[in-house]
Amino acid sequence: MSQQAAPQGSRTGLFVNPAAARRAEFAAACGSLFGELRVADGADGALALPGLDRLDLLVIDLERFDPELDHADLARLVTARAGAPTFVLCPFANARWLPALMACGPIDYAIAPLDDEALLEAVRARLARGPAPLPEPSPRERELDALHALRTRVRLALGEGEDLAALSERLCQALCSWPGVAHAALFYLQPGGDLQLQAQHGERTLNLAKVLGRGERLLQSPLRHAFPGLLAASANTIALLDDLDKSGEPALADKLRAHGVQMVLALPIPSSGPGAPRGSLCLLFRAARRFSRDELDTLAELADLAAVGLRLADLNREGEEMLVRVTHLSTLDALTGIANRRHGETLMEQEIKRARRYGHPLALIAFDIDRFKGVNDRYGHPVGDMVLRAVADAAQKLVRASDVLVRAGGEEFQVIAPHTSAIDGLKVAEKLRTAIEATAMPGVDQVTISLGVAQLGEHESADSLTVRVNAALARAKRAGRNCVELAMG
Numbered sequence: 196m197s198q199q200a201a202p203q204g205s206r207t208g209l210f211v212n213p214a215a216a217r218r219a220e221f222a223a224a225c226g227s228l229f230g231e232l233r234v235a236d237g238a239d240g241a242l243a244l245p246g247l248d249r250l251d252l253l254v255i256d257l258e259r260f261d262p263e264l265d266h267a268d269l270a271r272l273v274t275a276r277a278g279a280p281t282f283v284l285c286p287f288a289n290a291r292w293l294p295a296l297m298a299c300g301p302i303d304y305a306i307a308p309l310d311d312e313a314l315l316e317a318v319r320a321r322l323a324r325g326p327a328p329l330p331e332p333s334p335r336e337r338e339l340d341a342l343h344a345l346r347t348r349v350r351l352a353l354g355e356g357e358d359l360a361a362l363s364e365r366l367c368q369a370l371c372s373w374p375g376v377a378h379a380a381l382f383y384l385q386p387g388g389d390l391q392l393q394a395q396h397g398e399r400t401l402n403l404a405k406v407l408g409r410g411e412r413l414l415q416s417p418l419r420h421a422f423p424g425l426l427a428a429s430a431n432t433i434a435l436l437d438d439l440d441k442s443g444e445p446a447l448a449d450k451l452r453a454h455g456v457q458m459v460l461a462l463p464i465p466s467s468g469p470g471a472p473r474g475s476l477c478l479l480f481r482a483a484r485r486f487s488r489d490e491l492d493t494l495a496e497l498a499d500l501a502a503v504g505l506r507l508a509d510l511n512r513e514g515e516e517m518l519v520r521v522t523h524l525s526t527l528d529a530l531t532g533i534a535n536r537r538h539g540e541t542l543m544e545q546e547i548k549r550a551r552r553y554g555h556p557l558a559l560i561a562f563d564i565d566r567f568k569g570v571n572d573r574y575g576h577p578v579g580d581m582v583l584r585a586v587a588d589a590a591q592k593l594v595r596a597s598d599v600l601v602r603a604g605g606e607e608f609q610v611i612a613p614h615t616s617a618i619d620g621l622k623v624a625e626k627l628r629t630a631i632e633a634t635a636m637p638g639v640d641q642v643t644i645s646l647g648v649a650q651l652g653e654h655e656s657a658d659s660l661t662v663r664v665n666a667a668l669a670r671a672k673r674a675g676r677n678c679v680e681l682a683m684g
């Protein structure tokens with residue numbers, strides 16, 4: 196590669212930014228420095244250009260890019276330059292871009308905002324230095340760079356804090372970016388459970404579950420003393436198999452060699468308190484190698500980071516479970532398990548909106564157990580509760596999946612029936628009446644219900660519909676109970 200800067204008239208450049216106005220501004224400010232200046236609105240467009248690595252200068256203007264969304268694509272772009280001059284304009288309030296991109300290749304940068312003159316000067320200076328952006332790194336610097344890149348990738352992988360599966364997958368991907376790593380795996384000890392292969396990444400043909408003979412209950416595996424990933428998690432130790440034959444398991448060694456693996460290193464992922472580790476990080480290398488102290492320190496640090504990540508994933512999961520429980524408690528009636536009154540009101544509003552939007556009829560059926568006070572008085576409250584549950588179960592079985600059964604209060608229920616006219620509502624009500632009448636209630640004489648039916652009027656509110664249906668129900672009670680009445684319009 197020539198160390199000379201190209202003459203100004205023949206220089207090629209590429210400017211990348213999502214905003215057309217910024218691209219135009221850059222072309223106006225710096226276009227004179229290039230024989231040919233191309234522009235792209237993102238990493239995908241830039242990567243699609245032929246000869247990307249031969250351009251004299253790539254300028255990435257990070258304004259309007261989002262570190263969460265765009266990091267992976269821009270990282271690919273920097274990597275694709277393979278060390279060729281890359282100049283990054285970084286907003287002063289978002290400098291976390293810099294270490295993240297530096298981890299992918301050598302970049303120069305200027306902190307934005309810059310006025311046109313300062314921008315022209317910075318780009319001119321970068322072009323004048325020619326293609327060699329930095330002196331060749333020494334082996335030691337290369338090692339530190341690789342460690343730095345690894346640490347950054349692991350941090351980014353953990354930063355997105357999702358569920359355990361996604362987090363473990365990203366962590367393995369990050370570990371595979373370390374030079375020499377063919378495959379990476381995360382073994383996870385389920386709380387109160389067994390060790391399982393949670394994620395793996397790398398050599399496509401290598402499936403550790405197959406190599407180990409199982410993907411779960413790995414603490415019971417006969418290979419738990421031979422394979423570093425299992426040993427590290429079960430014995431809470433760093434396990435380094437620098438020669439596969441030392442495992443004492445020739446079949447295991449052969450299988451790993453067949454996939455190009457010569458060495459395996461595993462580190463326990465510490466638990467937050469005393470006790471067994473949370474699992475292990477396992478790295479499978481293409482060749483045996485020695486590790487420096489910095490490398491071992493960094494790997495231990497990564498295992499600590501992984502522990503924090505797993506804890507966060509646990510907290511996320513616990514939070515989600517709590518939300519499901521709270522939602523359950525706040526929407527369902529504890530005795531019968533059907534929608535409670537408040538939730539019923541919300542669903543009713545939704546169904547009214549839907550019925551109006553699509554011009555479908557909507558019926559509301561209200562029903563109430565006859566002389567229920569007598570059931571309680573005669574058989575006691577627990578039997579009364581059982582009757583309420585039995586009535587709810589029988590009604591739930593009878594209504595359509597799209598109907599909503601609600602416990603409106605004490606022994607009053609409602610059925611919100613979408614796509615249902617008053618006539619059809621009467622039919623459903625009659626079916627409910629006969630079904631309850633025919634349902635055997637252990638230890639109780641026959642139970643009957645009275646029902647009211649109303650169809651939603653064109654401009655009617657939920658309150659008005661409820662008042663009308665309850666009036667119909669009251670008429671059914673007055674008419675002698677165990678019967679259905681249609682609401683007045």
Ligand SMILES: Nc1nc2c(ncn2[C@@H]2O[C@H](COP(=O)(O)OP(=O)(O)OP(=O)(O)O)[C@@H](O)[C@H]2O)c(=O)[nH]1
Pocket residue numbers: 530563564565566567568569571575576577578579580583604605606672676
């Ligand atoms: N076991 C039990 N009883 C309840 C529950 N909620 C309300 N009740 C009882 O339901 C009864 C309702 O009585 P009333 O409103 O007088 O009506 P009824 O006896 O069913 O008479 P009609 O509706 O006129 O046929 C009362 O005795 C309430 O205590 C509950 O969760 N469990």
